[in-house]
Amino acid sequence: MTTIDVGSRAFDELNKEIRACTDTELxxxxxxxxxYIGCALSRxxxxxxxxxxxxxxxxxxxCTIIVNGNAQDATGDTMNxxxxxxxxxxxxxxxxxMRGGKIFxxxxxGYRSGIHMKAYEEKQPVIIIGDRAGxxxxxxxxxxxxxxxxxxxxxxxxxxxxxxxxxxxxxxxxRCDTLPSDLPQQVSASDxxxxxxxxxxxxxxxxxxxxxxxxxxLLSDHFFVLRPNSSTxxxxxxxxx
Amino acid sequence: MGINYLYPDxxxxxxxxxxxxxxxxxxxxxxxxxxxxKELNRMIADDSKCVNCHRCVSLCPTHALKIVKTDxxxxxxxxxxxxxxxxxxxxAESGGVLLASMGTPKDYPVYWDKMLINAxxxxxxxxxxxxxxxxxxxxxxxxxxxIKRDDQGRLITTTTPQLSLNIPIMFSAMSYxxxxxxxxxxxxxxxxxxxxxxxxxxGGLHEDFYQYGKNTIxxxxxxxxxxxxxYLNAGAAIEIKMGQGAKPGIGGHLPGSKIGxxxxxxxxxxxxxxxxxxxxxxxxxxxxxxxxxxFALKEATAYTKPIIVKVAxxxxxxxxxxxxxxSGADIIAIDGFRGGTGAAPARTxxxxxxxxxxxxxxxxxxxxxxxxxxxxxxxxGGSIRSSADVIKAIALGADxxxxxxxxxxxxxxxxxxTCQNGKCNWGIATQKPELVxxxxxxVGSQRLVNLITxxxxxxxEMMGGMGINSIEALRGNRLMLRGIGLNETELQIxxxxxxxx
Numbered sequence: 001m002t003t004i005d006v007g008s009r010a011f012d013e014l015n016k017e018i019r020a021c022t023d024t025e026l027x028x029x030x031x032x033x034x035x036y037i038g039c040a041l042s043r044x045x046x047x048x049x050x051x052x053x054x055x056x057x058x059x060x061x062x063c064t065i066i067v068n069g070n071a072q073d074a075t076g077d078t079m080n081x082x083x084x085x086x087x088x089x090x091x092x093x094x095x096x097x098m099r100g101g102k103i104f105x106x107x108x109x110g111y112r113s114g115i116h117m118k119a120y121e122e123k124q125p126v127i128i129i130g131d132r133a134g135x136x137x138x139x140x141x142x143x144x145x146x147x148x149x150x151x152x153x154x155x156x157x158x159x160x161x162x163x164x165x166x167x168x169x170x171x172x173x174x175r176c177d178t179l180p181s182d183l184p185q186q187v188s189a190s191d192x193x194x195x196x197x198x199x200x201x202x203x204x205x206x207x208x209x210x211x212x213x214x215x216x217x218l219l220s221d222h223f224f225v226l227r228p229n230s231s232t233x234x235x236x237x238x239x240x241x
Numbered sequence: 242m243g244i245n246y247l248y249p250d251x252x253x254x255x256x257x258x259x260x261x262x263x264x265x266x267x268x269x270x271x272x273x274x275x276x277x278x279k280e281l282n283r284m285i286a287d288d289s290k291c292v293n294c295h296r297c298v299s300l301c302p303t304h305a306l307k308i309v310k311t312d313x314x315x316x317x318x319x320x321x322x323x324x325x326x327x328x329x330x331x332x333a334e335s336g337g338v339l340l341a342s343m344g345t346p347k348d349y350p351v352y353w354d355k356m357l358i359n360a361x362x363x364x365x366x367x368x369x370x371x372x373x374x375x376x377x378x379x380x381x382x383x384x385x386x387x388i389k390r391d392d393q394g395r396l397i398t399t400t401t402p403q404l405s406l407n408i409p410i411m412f413s414a415m416s417y418x419x420x421x422x423x424x425x426x427x428x429x430x431x432x433x434x435x436x437x438x439x440x441x442x443x444g445g446l447h448e449d450f451y452q453y454g455k456n457t458i459x460x461x462x463x464x465x466x467x468x469x470x471x472y473l474n475a476g477a478a479i480e481i482k483m484g485q486g487a488k489p490g491i492g493g494h495l496p497g498s499k500i501g502x503x504x505x506x507x508x509x510x511x512x513x514x515x516x517x518x519x520x521x522x523x524x525x526x527x528x529x530x531x532x533x534x535x536f537a538l539k540e541a542t543a544y545t546k547p548i549i550v551k552v553a554x555x556x557x558x559x560x561x562x563x564x565x566x567x568s569g570a571d572i573i574a575i576d577g578f579r580g581g582t583g584a585a586p587a588r589t590x591x592x593x594x595x596x597x598x599x600x601x602x603x604x605x606x607x608x609x610x611x612x613x614x615x616x617x618x619x620x621x622g623g624s625i626r627s628s629a630d631v632i633k634a635i636a637l638g639a640d641x642x643x644x645x646x647x648x649x650x651x652x653x654x655x656x657x658x659t660c661q662n663g664k665c666n667w668g669i670a671t672q673k674p675e676l677v678x679x680x681x682x683x684v685g686s687q688r689l690v691n692l693i694t695x696x697x698x699x700x701x702e703m704m705g706g707m708g709i710n711s712i713e714a715l716r717g718n719r720l721m722l723r724g725i726g727l728n729e730t731e732l733q734i735x736x737x738x739x740x741x742x
Contacts, residue, residue: 011536012540012544015540016543019543035533035536035537036536036537036540039537039540039541040470040473040540040541040542042470054533055533055536055537058537058540058541059468059469059470059473059537059541061469061470073524073533074524074533074537077524077537078461078465078468078469080469080470093523093524096523096524097464097465097468097524099465099468099469099509112523112524115519115523116463116464116465116517116519116523118465118466118509118510119510119511120505120506120509120510120511123509136523139519139523140517140519142510142514142516142517143510143511166517166519168514168515168517169510169511169514231497231511231513231514231515232496232497232498232513232514232515233515233517234494234496234515234517237337237338238337238338238339238340238586238661239331239332239334239335239336239337239338239339239340240331240339240340240341240659240661240662241328241331241339241340241341241587241658
C-alpha cells in the first residue's frame with residue numbers, strides 16, 4: 001500500500017504520481033480539492049481522505065475509488081468501468097454520460113446527476129443515491145439504472161425538478177410515496193414490481209453492505225419506477241424538405 | 242386521402258430512342274423512381290420520388306436519362322417564392338420541423354469569392370515550385386513564446402503535443418452513422434496516405450479503424466457515444482465538439498432507424514433506439530467548465546494528445562475564441578454556417594450562424610490583440626471548396642482548414658441534400674449494405690488523395706506566385722489579399738484593403 005500526503009500539491013503532479021504508481025492500493029491523505037483524481041485509471045483501489053476536486057474518476061476504467069468525505073462536481077463523468085463510493089455527498093453532474101460501473105453515494109447528489117447515462121450489453125451503469133438528488137436527474141437517460149433512496153425524505157419525492165426529461169432508455173427507481181409533480185411526458189411511472197426489484201437486488205445488496213443499511217427494510221417500502229415512453233422520441237418530430 | 246399540394250421538383254427525361262430497357266436505372270435507384278412496364282414494354286418513372294442524385298444518369302449506358310428541374314411554377318411572386326409556399330404546405334400537412342441536409346443552399350455572400358490573391362511582379366521574384374522546395378508542413382498545437390533553458394543553460398526543446406500535417410488540410414468530423422463504413426474507410430486510408438487527419442465525428446470509432454489511429458482525430462461530443470479511455474487514446478488528437486456550423490446551438494439525433502448492429506456496437510447503444518446528442522454538454526456551462534473537460538481529457542491521455550475545441554461561427558465568436566484560447570485547449574476549430582450536415586432543421590441551417598471568412602478574420606485579429614494567438618492553432622471549415630479558398634483562409638489567419646463536403650463530392654456525392662433519408666445511392670450517407678457496397682474504399686481513398694494532391698500543387702503554385710516558399714509566411718499575411726465589391730465594414734472585419742489600393 002502506498003500513501004501520499006497530498007496537501008496543497010498541484011493536480012497534474014499528483015495525478016502523474018498516481019499514474020506512475022504500480023501499487024494496487026493507494027491512500028491519499030489530506031486531499032484539498034485536487035481535480036481529476038483517478039481519471040481513466042484501471043485496476044487499483046484509491047482511498048481518499050479529505051475532499052477531492054471536480055471530475056473525480058472521470059473516464060474511470062475499472063479502478064475503485066473510495067472517498068471518506070464529500071466529492072465535488074462531475075464525479076465519474078463518462079466513467080467506463082469501476083466503482084466510486086462516496087461516504088458523504090456529491091456535487092453536480094455526477095455520473096454524466098456514464099457508460100459502465102457503479103457510483104454509490106451515501107447522502108445526496110447535486111443537479112444534473114446521471115444525465116445521458118447509457119448502456120450496452122454488459123455495460124450497465126448504476127448510480128445509487130442515499131438521500132436526495134437535485135433537479136434534472138437522469139435527463140436524456142439512454143440506459144442504465146439510477147436509484148434514489150430518499151432515506152431522510154419521509155416519503156416525499158427525493159428529486160428536484162425536471163427528473164427524466166428526454167429520457168429514452170434505462171430506469172429510474174425512486175423510494176417514495178408520491179411522484180414528482182412535474183414528470184415530463186416522455187416518462188411513464190409505475191409501482192415497482194418484484195421483477196423490478198430483482199433487477200436491482202444485487203446492486204442494492206452491495207450498496208447496503210457498503211453503508212451498513214438494512215436492505216430488506218428498504219425494499220419493504222414503496223418504490224416508483226420511471227421508464228421512457230419510447231426509445232425513439234424524435235421519430236414524429238420531423239418532415240423532409 | 243387528402244389532396245397532395247406538392248408537385249414533383251424534378252422531371253425524369255428518358256430518350257426513348259436511346260433507352261435499351263436494360264433496367265440499370267431501376268436497380269440503382271433506392272428511391273424506386275424507375276420501373277419497367279411490361280404492358281408498354283418500356284421504362285417508366287415516378288418523378289415524385291426523384292431526389293436528383295444523378296445515380297441513374299451516371300450509370301445509364303446509353304445516356305438516355307437526364308433530370309430536369311420542373312418548369313411548373315406558382316404565379317410569380319418575389320416574396321412568396323415557390324419553395325416558401327411548398328414548405329408551408331409540408332408543415333401544414335405534417336406538423337413537423339423541416340429537416341434538411343448538407344450546407345445551406347441559400348444565396349448568402351461567399352466572401353472567398355470576393356477576395357483576390359496577390360502575385361509578385363518585377364520587384365520580388367516569384368518562385369517555381371517545380372524547381373524549388375516549397376514548405377507546406379504545418380504543426381498544430383500550442384506554440385511556446387518563450388525560450389526556456391535548464392540549469393546548465395541548455396535549451397529545453399520539449400513542446401506540448403502537436404499534430405504534424407504534410408498539407409494544412411484535414412477531413413472534418415463526420416460520424417459513422419451519418420456516413421457509411423466505406424466512406425469512413427476511404428477517409429481513413431486517404432488521411433494515412435496524405436499524412437493528414439480524418440475525424441471520427443460523434444459516433445465512436447469502429448474497431449476496424451483503430452489501425453488508422455495515427456491519422457485519426459477522435460471526437461467527444463455531448464452524447465459521448467463510444468467514448469472510453471481506449472477510444473481517447475486511439476487517436477492522434479481529441480476534438481471536443483461544442484457546435485457545428487450547419488446547426489449552431491442545437492444537438493443531434495441519429496434516428497433509431499439508422500442504428501443497426503454495427504452502429505450500435507460502435508456507439509455502444511442499443512439497436513433501433515434514437516441516439517440523442519443534447520444541445521449543450523451538460524457538464525459544460527462555462528469557459529471554466531470547458532477548461533475542466535479539456536484537462537480531464539489531457540489527464541485521461543497523460544498529456545500526450547492535443548485537444549481541439551470545435552465551435553460554430555456565431556455572433557460573438559471572437560470573445561468565445563478568446564475564452565477557449567485560455568481554457569488550455571491546443572487548437573480551436575471554427576465551423577462556418579455554410580458547413581454541411583447529415584441532417585439539421587432547415588430553419589436553423591439556413592438562418593443561424595455567420596460566414597467562416599468573417600469569423601476567422603475576427604478571431605485571428607482578436608487573439609493577436611490579446612497576445613494569445615500562440616496559445617492555440619486555428620482550424621476553419623464550413624465550405625472550403627478549392628485550393629484558392631485554402632490560400633485565402635490561411636492568409637486570413639488559419640493554421641489549417643477542414644473539408645468535408647469537398648471530400649464527399651470526391652467520393653461521388655452529388656449534393657442532392659437528402660442525406661437524412663438514409664438512402665444515398667452513392668453509398669455515402671447510408672447504412673443499407675446494398676448501397677454501402679457501391680462505394681469502393683480503394684477507389685474512394687484514391688479519389689480523395691488525388692483531390693488533395695491536386696490542391697497541394699495549386700497551393701504551391703499560388704504561393705510561388707506570391708514569392709512565398711513556406712506556408713508559415715502566408716499565415717495571417719493579409720497583405721496578400723484584396724477585397725472586390727466589399728463595403729468598408731466588410732473590409733475592416735476581414736482586415737484587408739480593396740483591390741486597387
